[in-house]
Amino acid sequence: MNHVLHRMSLAELARHLAAREVSAVDLARHFLGRIERHRGLNAFLDIRPEVTLAQAQAADARRARGEAGALLGIPVAHKDIFVTRDFASTAASRMLEGYMSPFDATVVDRLAKVGMVTLGKVNCDEFAMGSSNENSAYGPVLNPWDTSAVPGGSSGGSSAAVAARIAPVATATDTGGSIREPAAFCGITGTKPTYGRPSRWGMIAFASSLDTAGLMTVSAEDAAWVLSAMCGFDPNDSTSVDRPDEDFTRDLARPIAGLRIGVPKEFFAAGLQPDVERAVRGALETYRSMGATLVDISLPNAELGIPVYYVVAPAECSSNLSRFDGVRYGHRAKDYGDLADMIKRSRAEGFGPEPKRRILIGTYVLSHGYYDAYYIKAQQVRRLIADEFQQAFTQCDVIAGPVTTSVAFGFGEKAADPVSMYMSDLYTIPGSLAGVPSVSIPCGFGEGANASRPVGLQLMSNYFDEARLLGIAHQYQLATDWHRRVPAAFAG
Amino acid sequence: MARNSQSDYTGWQVVIGLETHAQLSTASKIFSGASTAFGAEPNTQASVVDLALPGVLPVLNRGAVERAIRFGLAVGATIAPRSVFARKNYFYPDLPKGYQISQYEIPVVQGGSLACIVEGKGFEPYAKTVRLTRAHLEEDAGKSLHEDYSGMSGIDLNRAGTPLLEIVTEPDIQVDDIEQAASEAVAYARALHSLVTWLGICDGNMQEGSFRCDANVSVRRPGAGLGTRCEIKNLNSFRFMHQAIVYEAKRQIDLIDAGDRVVQETRLYDPDRDETRSMRSKEDAMDYRYFPDPDLLPLEIDAAWIERVRAELPxxxxxxxxxxxxxxxxxxxxxxxxxxxxxxxxxxxxxxxxxxxxxxxxxxxxxxxxxxxxxxxxxxxxxxxxxxxxxxxxxxxxxxxxxxxxxxxxxxxxxxxxxxxxxxxxxxxxxGLRQISDAGALVAIVQAVLAANPKSVEEFRAGKEKAFNALVGQVMKQSRGKANPQQVNDILRDKLAG
Incomplete structure (x- = not known):
């Protein structure tokens, strides 16, 4: 059975575990073996098989004591933005090379509590800043579908690991699209819940008002299982929403008939590549054939999302990254003069170009005399965009559109042009600014030279409506098999 | 600097506003659960939050808010129903996050006033009321230890995250006499000190830095617009505060008299030399890039909370x-x-x-x-x-x-x-200190004293009242201080008249 373990859904794995046909240790060994075999993807930054196997043994022991639970013994990989006690936590930065956290992130802790087994830490853009994973200090991750293409970012390690089936589930984070864009580029399911639903405690902060923990999974159903365990009120995070834990699988079986899908015209305007548009429109047709109604809607200020985001996110990042000064932990320059010089040199050496660029932008927009014109104005427009979503949700139950303008691009294609790179998040940023939950599900492939590169469909719902959102995604996945496809090199 | 000995400093008005950092008496820090106790081994009272490790987040200590409300109610201020924590960004080795969480545009306590009694040489005590601009919550930084580590600096983060209430006054001290202006500032500071300790929100220990005053001092000709101010720090006793203000006002007047101008800057008071020294000028003042802290929701205080605190006020x-x-x-x-x-x-x-x-x-x-x-x-x-x-x-x-x-x-x-x-x-x-009120015993002592001091008796009869006091003194002495003075008086007058 081992050769198919990585092709199973979480529900199937859970059944096999429950029937004692496979142990958590078997699963851990199987996926550790696949990680080893596919090191070339550069998806993992830290693996410690002895730690993973010890956790798997503990999960088996829990089951032997009579514990059940759908996730007990299921392996998971964590994005290197979550701090972990047992694995290094670097945010893919030289600044934190080898850094060991004395505590686990709440997300990591909650998944460990239900018995999930950590496979290791996965690569990402440095401090989660990027859309291609080219900004990792430890080298880019390859896209399993086409190794000349980027896996997307910043959660590129998470998306590549799941697409290559070297991890059945990976945690990820989304600030402006960092879950949805790499999920789309890698042909898997990416879930960004409502801001405030999962705890940020233990997430290395990029932009605090936007950073949201989420998941990379094969399917929406898998996501619903893991998300239920991952989310919940955390008194350690003041922005955590105090609501009871939820079972996000509850709406999986709910039919599509009667569903109103809002289609924002701004998401189908100039810039959208024809092959992506065809795949997305095809998915919308599928929904219509299942009984949904398509409603034309408008998010008129959505196009301001990128300028707003590139004020707000760098502003917060410029402050959040100030703690990395070489004084208490992290990289410290070898040669320096006085204390100020030590801080300057340590930061100059420790940060890569993209964090530096965003620190500079953020410092600028917050500085005296510019604050009102940039930061305050951006917050006002952000409010407008959030209001537009509320307006839209009076007309529809869910909003659908493309995740990205194009399929995954090639390495180096946009690296020299930050603005074109920033445009990768055109369709994902509005939902981030509003804080609404959103998923990206595979709905086809590109055309011509891009025929091996997946296309993603984005679905967004109103706040706290994750169960319904995942149900809508799941119904599509019952009707299609895009999410079941595995790149040939990683199928066996 | 050279002091102009010709100047008598009359014809100048000294204007003072004060900023006080009162350390709030919570058991734990404002954004973490670490203890605030003073004097522990370095870095033993710094949690992962105080150390600003990757991934940590602040959670507001409601006890600190409660103390701010107490203070606000006691000075008749408005308690903001919604106030905002902001980040004040700057790099310093003992500032772990690279920013201080403070309140900037919307503080929790707005307005209010404090009455005090001004005392000093050359004038009768009088009452004075100083208006408060605001009081806001913020966290303290750690400490840099530059001694004891040859060629290196030590950092102690025990104090990092300690809750502070920064209390800011209007420039309401405007007095034409330097000494009296300093006396007003000290009177305000004493009244504030007594209030915060009275309310139990601060232990008031100035040596340990629990109550720190900074004075904004400027001088002007009466009726003129406000002069350029200097902020004087390190006033860790009321006496130093008085001395520092007097020194600083004279320094500014001397500067202007010499045709120079006052530069806006922060100055440190050195009590050993009784002078203020420039710490940093406005030119190298930092741009703190304040913005609302996205890790903390706005602080909401409802009427019920305020009323509960009001009911518990002493x-x-x-x-x-x-x-x-x-x-x-x-x-x-x-x-x-x-x-x-x-x-x-x-x-x-x-x-x-x-x-x-x-x-x-x-x-x-x-x-x-x-x-x-x-x-x-x-x-x-x-x-x-x-x-x-x-x-x-x-x-x-x-x-x-x-x-x-x-x-x-x-x-x-x-x-x-x-x-x-x-x-x-x-x-x-x-x-054996019981007062002798037994008339018989006192009459005997009085008669013995009169007999032994004929000269005094003679002088008294000649009209010298002083001689009477000498006789009273003698009686008290003979009684070893125990005689009832009123009775002695009466008996003595009676005998002398007789």
Missing amino acids: ELPAAKRTRFASAYGLSDYDAGLLTADAATAGYFEQVVAALPPGQAKLAANWINGDVAAAVNAAAGSIATCPVDAARLAGLLVRVADGTINQKAAKEVFAALWSGEGATADAVIESR
């Missing part, structure tokens, strides 16, 4: 002063001294309760006189006074009923202070 000094004056028939001055701090006021009320009716003035005189002097001489406090309220009351009962006279009472007090005897009565007995 009687405030001003109300207590008024009550003391009217209920006990005390002067405003005496009532003011007795209500300078909560411990003294409580001590007074305990003593009065143990005395027969009508003796409050006696208690006030003793507490503001001998007790205060002894406490000050010992650099102690009323709370640790060895003569507790019960013992003092035991002593004053004997003064009131005539068992001992004032002179003996002072002796008994000193004995109680040094631990001799458990009660006043025990000391009176063991030292």
Whole structure:
């Protein structure tokens, strides 16, 4: 059975575990073996098989004591933005090379509590800043579908690991699209819940008002299982929403008939590549054939999302990254003069170009005399965009559109042009600014030279409506098999 | 700098505004669960939050907010229903996050005022009210230790995250006399110190830095616009505060007199040299890039919370002063001294309760006189006074009923202070200080004194009243201080007249 373990859904794995046909240790060994075999993807930054196997043994022991639970013994990989006690936590930065956290992130802790087994830490853009994973200090991750293409970012390690089936589930984070864009580029399911639903405690902060923990999974159903365990009120995070834990699988079986899908015209305007548009429109047709109604809607200020985001996110990042000064932990320059010089040199050496660029932008927009014109104005427009979503949700139950303008691009294609790179998040940023939950599900492939590169469909719902959102995604996945496809090199 | 000895500093007005950092008396820090206790080994009271490790987040300590509300209610301020925590960004090795969480545009306490009594040389004490601009919550930074580490600096983050209430006044101290301006500033600072300790929101320990005042000082010709101000730091006692303000005002006047101008800057007071020194000028002032902290929701305080805090407020000094004056028939001055701090006021009320009716003035005189002097001489406090309220009351009962006279009472007090005897009565007995009120015994002493001092008797009869006092002194001496002075007076007059 081992050769198919990585092709199973979480529900199937859970059944096999429950029937004692496979142990958590078997699963851990199987996926550790696949990680080893596919090191070339550069998806993992830290693996410690002895730690993973010890956790798997503990999960088996829990089951032997009579514990059940759908996730007990299921392996998971964590994005290197979550701090972990047992694995290094670097945010893919030289600044934190080898850094060991004395505590686990709440997300990591909650998944460990239900018995999930950590496979290791996965690569990402440095401090989660990027859309291609080219900004990792430890080298880019390859896209399993086409190794000349980027896996997307910043959660590129998470998306590549799941697409290559070297991890059945990976945690990820989304600030402006960092879950949805790499999920789309890698042909898997990416879930960004409502801001405030999962705890940020233990997430290395990029932009605090936007950073949201989420998941990379094969399917929406898998996501619903893991998300239920991952989310919940955390008194350690003041922005955590105090609501009871939820079972996000509850709406999986709910039919599509009667569903109103809002289609924002701004998401189908100039810039959208024809092959992506065809795949997305095809998915919308599928929904219509299942009984949904398509409603034309408008998010008129959505196009301001990128300028707003590139004020707000760098502003917060410029402050959040100030703690990395070489004084208490992290990289410290070898040669320096006085204390100020030590801080300057340590930061100059420790940060890569993209964090530096965003620190500079953020410092600028917050500085005296510019604050009102940039930061305050951006917050006002952000409010407008959030209001537009509320307006839209009076007309529809869910909003659908493309995740990205194009399929995954090639390495180096946009690296020299930050603005074109920033445009990768055109369709994902509005939902981030509003804080609404959103998923990206595979709905086809590109055309011509891009025929091996997946296309993603984005679905967004109103706040706290994750169960319904995942149900809508799941119904599509019952009707299609895009999410079941595995790149040939990683199928066996 | 050279002091212009010609200048007499008249014709100038000194303008002062004050900023005070009061460390709030919470057991844990403002955004973490670490202890705030003073004096622990370096870095043993710094949690992962205080160390600003990757992934940590702040959670507001509601006890700190509660103390801010207490303060706001006590000074008649508006408690903002919604206030905002902001980040003040700057790099310093003892600032772990690279920013300080503070309140900037919308502070929790807005407005209010504080009354104080100004005392000093050359003028009668008078009441003064200083308006407050605001008070806001913020966290303290750690400490850099530049000594003891050759060529290196040590960082102690125990203090990082300690809750502070920064209390800012309007520039309401505007006085034409330098010394008096400094006296007003000190009077305000003392009143504030007594209020925050009275409210129990701050321990007021200036040596440990629990109560730190900075003074914004400027000078101008009366009627002119405000001059350029300098912020004076490191005023860690009221005496230094007075000295620093006087020095700084003179320095500024000297500068202007010399045709120079005052540069806006932060200056550090050096008590050893009694001078202020430039720390940093406005030119190299940092741009703190304040913005609302996205890790913290706006602080919302509803009316119910405010009312709960209001209900728990102790009687405030001003109300207590008024009550003391009217209920006990005390002067405003005496009532003011007795209500300078909560411990003294409580001590007074305990003593009065143990005395027969009508003796409050006696208690006030003793507490503001001998007790205060002894406490000050010992650099102690009323709370640790060895003569507790019960013992003092035991002593004053004997003064009131005539068992001992004032002179003996002072002796008994000193004995109680040094631990001799458990009660006043025990000391009176063991030292034999009971007042002689037996007329027969006193007449005998008086007659002996008159016989021994014919010269004084002669002088008195010649109209010299002074001679009478000498005779009283002799009688008191012969009685070893125990004679009832009023009785001695009466008997002596009687005998001299006879």
